[in-house]
Amino acid sequence: TANPTYYNGRPFLDQIELRFMTTPEAAIAALTRGEVMGFAERWGTNLRAIDLPGEEQRIVLPADEYTILTFNLRLPLFQETPLRRALALGLDRDALIETTINGLAQSIDTPLLPGTWADDPAIRLPPADPTAAADRLAEIDFEPSSDGIRQRGSQRLSFTLLVDQDERRLAVAEAIAAQWRAIGVEVTVEPVSSATLTDRLRRGEFMAAIHSWTRIGPDPDPYSLWHSSQANGGLNYAGLSDNRIDTLLEQARAEPELVARAELYHAFQQRWLELSPAITLYQPMYVIVSTANLQGRIFADPAFAGQxxxxxxxxxxxxxxxFINTFRRIEGDLP
Structure with a gap:
């Protein structure tokens, strides 16, 4: 119910009713029948092809979460920064998004969400280039063997990619394995339960893993994810230990001025990309569909696109x- 003493003025609508459905399909059916005026869904899988009887309003916004592929830097293989950077260069994330999750996400280049105050839009991964990635692997002496998999001496460029059994992330893992196989990297996908994945990540019992971070919030503060103090049993699953990263994260969480904090986070982004301890993959989209007469939503304003x-x-x-966009019709008998 509208609060008449709300600090920013009384809301236009007198009342809003929230209805809870047992399934997304039931909610969409109610929207189609005109029983509700709007429905929102993370990923928006069920909303891609919805067709309302009248005009509709569709808003697509990136959610504050992302999926990432983390390397275990404790292992000799992944202690080589040129190798990690070559793997990142050989991965086409836009193709992953289109082929495995129907375009319902956007690529993300660093642990700081694009478009937010802490992000520098000029600091980005270079475009995927499998040919250049193969050349970089050759530069560090990984040459194709008889079966096409690269090898350096007796060391075969082969590792296991841990992932949970979520259908979407599992498809992404398989697609990554296929992309890297094309440049001579052998990846075996190992699906496990979510609980097992979390446990093995915390104990460092993996080679590479796909997982997600959710509810990043308007203040990113990636200290707990990338500071070296969080590497053993904490959330720094990669085991990254870098003095420059540590200093920047410590200074950023202690700096009260937003502009100065943003500059520290920009430097963190640059250093993080140089080290490439992981590959940020994609940020899912949140889809909101409502009837066209529900107006006043700032997210529908082009000026707020991508927020x-x-x-x-x-x-x-x-x-x-x-507010509800209505009109008055006057009827009467003509003289």
Whole structure:
């Protein structure tokens, strides 16, 4: 119910009713029948082909989470920065997004969400280039063997990629294995339960792994994910230990001025890409569909296009501005 003393003025709508459905399909059916005026869904898989009887309003926003491929830097193989950078160069993330998750995500280049205050849009991974990636592997003496898999002496360029059994991430893992196989890297995908994945990541019992970070929030503070103090039993699963990274993260979380903090995070992004302890893969999209007469949503304004949605509840950020677009028709007898 509208709060008449709300600090920013009384909301336009007198009341909003939230209806809870047992399945996304039931919610979409209610939207199609006109029983509800809007439905929002992470990934938006069920909303791609929805066809409402009247005009509709569709808003697509990146969510504050991302999926990442982490290397275990404790292993001799992945202690080589040129190898990690070559693997990143040989991975076409845009193709992954299109072929495995139907384009319902956007690529992300560093652990800081694109478009947010902490991100520098000029600091990005170079475009995927499998030929250049193969050349870089050759530069560090990994040459193709008789079966096409690269080898340096007796060391075969082969490793296991750990992933949970989520259908979407499993498909991504298989697609990554196929892409890297084309440049002579042998990847065996190992699906495990979510609990097992988390446990093995914390104990460092993996070679490479795909996992996700969610609810990043408007203040990224990646200290717990990349500071060396968090490498053993913490969330720094890669085991990254770099004095420059440590200093930047310590200074950033202690700096009160936003502009100065942003500059520290920009330097962190640059150093993180130089080291490439992981490959950030994609950021999922949140899809909101509503009837066209529900107006006043700032996210529908082109000026707000691409703004990050900080948690599903953030879709109500502008709820006090919503209104129903109506008109009055006067009827009567003509003289």
């Amino acid at each position: 990050t949605l900080f948690g599903a509840e953030d879709r109500f950020r502008d709820v006090q501005r919503w």
